[in-house]
Amino acid sequence: MTVIVILAMIFALLALRLYSVLGKRTGHEQQMPAPVDDRPTVGVSTPRTTVDARPDAARVGEALMAPDAQNGIRQIIAADRNFDVTRFLTGARAAYGMILEAFWQGEKDRLRSLCDADVYGAFASAIDERLAAGHVLDNRLVRIDTARITEAAITGSTAQVTVQFEADIAAVTRDAEGGVIAGSLEDAIPTHEMWTFARDLRSRSPDWTLVATDEV
Template identity: 55%
Template sequence: METIIILALVFFFVGLRLYSVLGKRTGHEQPIVKPVETKAVTALPRGMMDAKPDPAAAGEPTIDARARDGLRALVSADPQFDVARFLEGAQSAYRMILEAYWAGDEAALETLVDADVRAAFVDAIAERRAAGHVLDNRLVSIERAMIDAVRVDGQTATIVVRFDADIAAVTRDAEQNVIAGSVSDAVSTHDVWTFARSVRASDPNWILVETDEAA
């Protein structure tokens, strides 16, 4: 009988310890994420998260204060939208689009940008080839990706993202001689890219519709 009582007390004590550890949240836990299908990234995949904090809450360092009202409108129109996943995808798209342009890969650009942006890229690629120049560029790092503006017009949402990055930019001639840039020094670049998608579309991907340099 005494053995049973002792074991019961032990189980009770262990149960209290487990509750004290597992029954509390410390603020460092990751949000619960639903499984998503693994596939090749064609633009910017949306994250589908069970627990999403208010994306326009104060203290969010990746969103300009002027974009918060637009972001609330976007979340209202598309409750599945998640800021963190969007910015993660935006940075991936930034790298993929730049690398495709530098390599002159027009086919890759087809699925990443809209017709107007692709036409501008294709023209620049053609001029480069005609001059016999080859870009030997490398994206060293993306220092920051910040949402500058969000707008919802009817069923179309647009998000303006500012990218601050370091790029090693080198231009070579047909004989591989360096004619511009440096192979050892990275240049700070500041780009403003605009992405768009229909909030009613089943396709979760965002497409690049405009590029500009930051003021």
């Protein structure tokens, strides 16, 4: 009986000591990141905090935005306090995939809702030429490696933000019977593009529209 009591006391002391270590915050616990709104709208809101001077924070800032874009982003924040760089880029990534998929599938109505008249016209013409040739695109967006703001500005009430996308795309062109004309789904092709999104800051809609595309 005495042995059982002694063992029980030892167990209680060990348990107390274990709690004293694990039950306290040491200051090194990893904090859960705040949830990101990943809706496909590119309309987003931007940080109202100053840039952290720490090296790690600087590297994170450079990954999101080129130094030349910072002044333009500050102007957009001043005009729209709901703008957020991180959420904007999340939306831009989603829009990139949605627009590419709509173009590959020939979904003109979907493209019309995501692009301005000029960009939509270029996409629609390419789709018409593809259909006339009897070609079908069987493309896949494998991954987006980088989405980084390179330019930003306000003209009048319209904000424009240019995002550089670096992505891997598996591209195959097929004929009407499904035969492969060109490309391969097994070999992803690296792509480098600059897409510019615009939004009238007077609008209640948070949606941004694709107004220009360019290959790097």
